[in-house]
Every structure is written in structure tokens, then in C-alpha cells.
Amino acid sequence: MxxxxxxxxxxxxxxxxxxxxxxxxxxxxxxxDENGMISGSNNDYSIDYSNSSDSVSRGYKTTTFKHLGAICQMTVDTSVAGGNGGAMGYIWDLETNSARATKDPRRFFIVGFNYNYTSSGKVAYYVSRYKNVVDLSASNFGATTTATGTDPVEKEYVALSASNSFTPTITDNKLTVTANVYMNKATDGTYDGSYTVAIYDGAVTEEQITAGTVTAKKTVTISAEDVGYVSEDGTVASASTMQKNGAVYANVYANTSLKGTWKYVKTYSADEVVEE
Incomplete structure (x- = not known):
């Protein structure tokens, strides 16, 4: 024919x-991820990257599904550069070309950690929101906490400092930090638009969290106003609207190496109740 x-x-x-x-x-x-540092898909990702340049290499790999947070286990191999070759993190509520930012940028929240960064033998962790990010390779994504207008801006909820750190459990040269990030619910069972971030030492599971057999090293709540899904009259957007992409993030310091993995042991969808 x-x-x-x-x-x-x-x-x-x-x-x-x-x-x-x-x-x-x-x-x-x-x-x-312009240097191709991160590989993987679905629930499992990895990095084994040597940075031969004189600047930090930054990047993230986006998941192919949308969610309202996740339990993400982030593991660094301490036999490579002492585990101090960079930072690892989990990104959520990720948007590009966001209507809630002021130019053609990325907007996201991140929980991350470094080992041996602020204090020897310690994991230091941080939680921040970034808006108006246009250059991932720039120092701190080009953002400052004092930026105004259309400039990239960071809001810190937990600052990267020696006071926000703990001595981690290391087994067979593996150090794992688990982040449990989920959207909270109001008394009527609907999502209220705020997020809770809990940071744990070790490869913590959903079952351990549900049973209450593990204690978070740090727990912080991000207000619904900061997340940005609440209208002026107090109406919260639908759960499906609030579901956004997540990503795994890494930066590798100049002239050193980082090896590690990320594992999503749980992703929260709009119809699930989250309790801790």
C-alpha cells in the first residue's frame, strides 16, 4: 500500500x-548532571566519580515519577577519599520553569550531608530550599540567603555546621544516612501542605520508622507557607497538584573522588497516610 x-x-x-x-x-x-556523575533509575542510583578539575562538580538525577516525599538511604564508601570527597543529598518538590519562582529556574528542597567536613569523624547535615536556580555548577547553586528579586536564593532550615552533626555508624567502610521526607496531614486527614524532614544514622527502613524503634538525629518541619501550595484564603492545593519530582544529588570536591549509592526504600504518593 x-x-x-x-x-x-x-x-x-x-x-x-x-x-x-x-x-x-x-x-x-x-x-x-553535565559531568555524568550519577547513574541508575527507579529506586536505585550510584556515583563513582573522580573529579580531576580544580572546581566542584555538582549535579542531580531526577526520578521518573512524582511523589510527596520519600525514605531515601544515602550511603558513602569511606574507603574512597576517606568518604570526604563530596556531599550527597535527596531533592524533593523539584520544579523547573516554576510559576512559584521569578524567572526560568529550578526550585527545590534538599536534605544533604557531608562526612569529615565540619568536624573529623562526624556527619554534618543540612536542609534548605532553593529558588531561581539557573546554574547548578555555581557555588551553592549561585544562591545566597540574602538575595532578593530574581536572584537565586537559599532559605536554610538546618544549616551545615558542626552543631548539626553526629558520629555515624560505619560498617565495612559504608556510612549510611537515611532521610524520611513526607507531607503532613491536618486533623481531617487531608494534606496540609507542610513537610517534615527526619534524618537518621544508618540504613533505616519504613518498618523501623513505623514501629518507632529508631530515633531521628534531627527533625524539622517546613511550613506550608514556605512550601507554597496554600492560597491567600488558606486553601491548600490538591494532593495530586502537590506531587512533584524528586532527585538524588551529589557534589564532588575538586581533585578528589566520591563513591556511594542512593536507595528509595519508600516513596509517598498522594493517597498514603504518613505517621512517625
Missing amino acids: KLSKKVLAALSTAALLATAGFLASCSNEEDD
Whole structure:
């Protein structure tokens, strides 16, 4: 059966558009991790990267599904550069071209940690929100806590400092920090738009958290106003609207190496009740 020239032209156009969309998607992913540090998919990701440059290499890899937080185990191999080759983190509520930011940027929250950074033998952790980020490779994503207008801005909920640190459990040269990030619920069972972030020592599971057999090293709540899904009249957006992409994040310091893994042991969807 022969196809008409019009049909062939339409198919060619569709193919070109599909290819352009694919290439744009690949380009965006490369922009997120321009040095190709992070590999993996679904619930499991890894990094084994040596940075031979004189600047920090930063990047993240986005999940292919949307959620309202997750339990993410982040493990660093301390046999490589003493485990002090960089930082690892979990990103949530990730948006690009966000209507809740002031230019064509990335907007996200992050919980991360470094080992041997602020104090020898200690894990130091941090929780922050970033808005208006246009350059992932810039120091601190180009953001400051005092920025105004359209400039990249950071809001710290837990600052990276020696006071926010603990001595981790290390087994077979593996050090794991688990972050449990979830959206809270109001008394009527609906989501209230705020987030809780709990940080644990070790590879903590959902069962341990539910049973209350583990204690968080730090717990912080991020207000619904800061998350940004509450209207002026107090109405909270629908749960499906509030579900956004997550990502695993790493930075590797200049002239050193970082090896580690991320594992999502739980992702929270809009119809789940989260209790801790």
C-alpha cells in the first residue's frame, strides 16, 4: 500500500518533533548532571566519580515519577577519599520553569550531608530550599540567603555546621544516612501542605520508622507557607497538584573522588497516610 505525500510529510514531521523532544529531554538531563556523575533509575542510583578539575562538580538525577516525599538511604564508601570527597543529598518538590519562582529556574528542597567536613569523624547535615536556580555548577547553586528579586536564593532550615552533626555508624567502610521526607496531614486527614524532614544514622527502613524503634538525629518541619501550595484564603492545593519530582544529588570536591549509592526504600504518593 502506497502512502500519499501528505501522509508521509505528516509522519516525517511527527518523527522530527518526537526526535526533537527526545533530544531536548536528553539535553535537560545532561544540564542536570553535565559531568555524568550519577547513574541508575527507579529506586536505585550510584556515583563513582573522580573529579580531576580544580572546581566542584555538582549535579542531580531526577526520578521518573512524582511523589510527596520519600525514605531515601544515602550511603558513602569511606574507603574512597576517606568518604570526604563530596556531599550527597535527596531533592524533593523539584520544579523547573516554576510559576512559584521569578524567572526560568529550578526550585527545590534538599536534605544533604557531608562526612569529615565540619568536624573529623562526624556527619554534618543540612536542609534548605532553593529558588531561581539557573546554574547548578555555581557555588551553592549561585544562591545566597540574602538575595532578593530574581536572584537565586537559599532559605536554610538546618544549616551545615558542626552543631548539626553526629558520629555515624560505619560498617565495612559504608556510612549510611537515611532521610524520611513526607507531607503532613491536618486533623481531617487531608494534606496540609507542610513537610517534615527526619534524618537518621544508618540504613533505616519504613518498618523501623513505623514501629518507632529508631530515633531521628534531627527533625524539622517546613511550613506550608514556605512550601507554597496554600492560597491567600488558606486553601491548600490538591494532593495530586502537590506531587512533584524528586532527585538524588551529589557534589564532588575538586581533585578528589566520591563513591556511594542512593536507595528509595519508600516513596509517598498522594493517597498514603504518613505517621512517625
